[in-house]
Amino acid sequence: MENTKIQEKLLSKSKNSRLEKFGRGITFVCISLIVFVVAMIFFFVAQKGLSTFFVDKINPFKFLFGTTWNPSELGPDGKPMVGALPMITGSLVVTILSALLATPFAIGAAIFMTEISPKRGAKILQPVIELLVGIPSVVYGFVGLAVVVPAIRSTFGGTGFGILSGVFVLFVMILPTVTSMTVDSMKAVPRHYKEASLGLGATRWQTISRVLLRAAMPGILTAVVFGMARAFGEALAIQMVVGNAAIMPKSLTTPASTLTSVLTQGIGNTIMGTVQNNVLWSLALILLAMSLVFNIVMRLIAKRGQF
Template sequence: MANDISKRLLSTSKNSKLEKFGKTITFLCLVLIVFVVALILLFVAQKGLSTFFVDGVNLFSFLFGTNWNPSQTDANGLPVLGALPMIVGSFLVTFLSALLATPFAIGVALFMTEISPKRGSKIMQPAIELLVGIPSVVYGFIGLTVVVPAVRSVFGGSGFGILSGVFVLFVMILPTVTSMTVDSLKAVPRHYKEASLALGATRWQTISRVILQAAKPGILTAIVFGMARAFGEALAIQMVVGNAALMPTSLITPASTLTSVLTMGIGNTVMGTVRNDALWSLALILLLMSLFFNSMIKLITRPKGKKNYVR
């Protein structure tokens, strides 16, 4: 009986053929995904770099120029393309919204996992799922009809600007950061908490010095994911930021982001022109920033050896 079983396991059977077929299919899918991603990178890079190597636009002037006026030409006959206002606007709304959303996300996650898990799951989980399912255009419309007038009445100005974009993005990235933070807190081994409490630590000391410390890589990953979504958001920001290609002098003055300029201008240009190539250069900057965020996530989640969390 044992010999028959061993012969079946070692012989070429239908199951082993199906296993090889499944491995081949998964490998081909992996190759296809890598090929598509490589094509996207090459296409965007080719279009974006054409601004500098074909059209002759100076890279330093493009990245650090403060005047974006493609219809105007400089002394060399090239369009005036200074992308610094959009780059600064994108980074401002991204970092400020992440800075605002992080304390709320950590607080909600702690309530759902450590303070009141049952009540948190009944109340907060449906609310988070609802926020995730709302389309971007709805966020933008709510921001246009609620946030912009509120900012105008409280802080003055037109209401359009970085501050309105920060409030809209805060609500948009909050469920993403919260969900990932909850998963990180749940992944902390239970014996960490039990050992801390057994040593006489209070519940808050256990949460702040043990659980949050152990979940720090996951929480940082959640923050970076939220920043990546905020940096690439287009429609909602376009509706509330003001879309003025000017260096932001304050949080309540109209500004613009990389995504807002792209969505407004890409359909009004002719493929192959300098103005169109400049927009592809902005898209290349967005792509590079996405790769940067992914690299940060890899760096954060990389194993760094064992640590002592109980101090």
């Protein structure tokens, strides 16, 4: 009898069912709003960025592969000299080198926190990682100016400003992010993988290197790509140490520039609708496209790791 009453309550159009419909409606509205905002961002940046090619009639090939950046002066063809290759190269080099430098440290810290000394790692390394994540970018920039730039100047000569300074600053910035995601990937490996390896006579290091790391490799690669995405879009800290010279980088110790450094430095000094402003929006469009590429790569890696 009681079971029948319970079934009738569950099947009846009660207050709970109305709340469920209301909750689904609120969820749908929130998701639709997020999709709309993202679509508008893409539309706005694309509209402004493509004006360089469709309104100002600048050759896309010369924009992407030109090496001279001086929008206020005209070149031999009568068009502004807006070669973006130096900034694209600087952004890619800084991002790749910082990711290559951070990955071994992140994997080592993750192994220590999950397999070597989980208790000590949770007490010491975890608070340090959380602290590094919460430090503002401007603080990293000031530390780079006060510590990294003078150290590189005294070691390698030159001004100290350049790609190498940016690599060290971004290395510290993305290290906690890559480490945290790597730790989560290591913890997500089924425990019976480790037990089976040890049961077959493998040592602890053989189990870590040949079983656990291989099983967690999709998650680790996702962490690295996520760190690269953050490094590629970092603006303030890298602007303070890279030198902001819009020229092709000749070495790691000479001043250079990135897409974000040129954007933050010039966007407030141009008039909306002018060529000088439109080319900056084109750089922003490149940044947005690269962020989309990073997201697609992360999804492909994660999808491959499911099989």
